[in-house]
Amino acid sequence: DGGITQSPKYLFRKEGQNVTLSCEQNLNHDAMYWYRQDPGQGLRLIYYSQIVNDFQKGDIAEGYSVSREKKESFPLTVTSAQKNPTAFYLCASSIAGGPTEAFFGQGTRLTVV
Amino acid sequence: GQQLNQSPQSMFIQEGEDVSMNCTSSSIFNTWLWYKQEPGEGPVLLIALYKAGELTSNGRLTAQFGITRKDSFLNISASIPSDVGIYFCAGQLSNNNDMRFGAGTRLTVKP
Numbered sequence: 001d002g003g004i005t006q007s008p009k010y011l012f013r014k015e016g017q018n019v020t021l022s023c024e025q026n027l028n029h030d031a032m033y034w035y036r037q038d039p040g041q042g043l044r045l046i047y048y049s050q051i052v053n054d055f056q057k058g059d060i061a062e063g064y065s066v067s068r069e070k071k072e073s074f075p076l077t078v079t080s081a082q083k084n085p086t087a088f089y090l091c092a093s094s095i096a097g098g099p100t101e102a103f104f105g106q107g108t109r110l111t112v113v
Numbered sequence: 114g115q116q117l118n119q120s121p122q123s124m125f126i127q128e129g130e131d132v133s134m135n136c137t138s139s140s141i142f143n144t145w146l147w148y149k150q151e152p153g154e155g156p157v158l159l160i161a162l163y164k165a166g167e168l169t170s171n172g173r174l175t176a177q178f179g180i181t182r183k184d185s186f187l188n189i190s191a192s193i194p195s196d197v198g199i200y201f202c203a204g205q206l207s208n209n210n211d212m213r214f215g216a217g218t219r220l221t222v223k224p
Contacts (some may be wrong), residue, residue, distance in 0.1 A: 006155075018146035033212065037216070040213055040219075042119070042201060042202065042214045042217050043203075043214040043215060043219075044214075045211070045212070045213065048211065048212075058211075088153075089157050090156070092212075093154075093214075099118075100144070100205070101144075101146060101158055101161045102146070102158070102203075102212055103158065104148075104155030104156050104157070104180075105155050106154055106155050107153070107154065107155045109153070
């Protein structure tokens with residue numbers, strides 16, 4: 001089945017450690033996105049990528065990094081520079097090149113202790 | 114970044130009632146999308162709107178793309194308990210695939 005997969009569903013890390021969240025899609029979508037969601041809040045854009053080897057910062061990119069070496073994969077690294085990393089992280093993908101629908105993964109809940 | 118103002122923030126309604134929520138922005142969007150999110154899950158797309166003035170239905174859900182391209186509304190008719198969740202609007206700017214979300218409307222339906 002085609003879809004977008006985030007792993008793991010739950011992740012615990014110690015403060016000061018970098019952690020990488022996985023996002024894979026087999027929908028042949030060019031564009032991929034990372035959002036952060038805090039309790040009772042909407043989704044805030046961290047990074048997005050429209051094509052392999054290219055990505056742009058969203059509204060809250062500080063303390064995060066991404067790579068897009070393959071069309072199917074868009075991993076997000078939460079670095080130790082991110083001051084408040086505990087949140088629900090959502091990855092999405094869509095067809096690039098114009099207005100289109102985005103589809104989401106199930107999310108990863110990151111807790112930093 | 115561009116702000117989407119979504120209202121109301123929350124709604125408590127009786128089963129069978131109709132619901133209306135909306136999003137407005139100071140920016141012009143090429144696409145409006147409406148999503149529903151249940152606890153601990155990713156948002157699921159409900160309706161996509163691509164043209165100003167467009168009115169689209171999906172079962173008991175109806176959404177419209179405002180004429181000014183700066184607003185959209187979502188209506189749910191004859192609500193049922195499984196409509197409970199958080200509804201988000203999203204607007205997509207131009208052709209750069211930059212997609213922005215409203216803060217969500219939390220819907221509670223009392224049986």
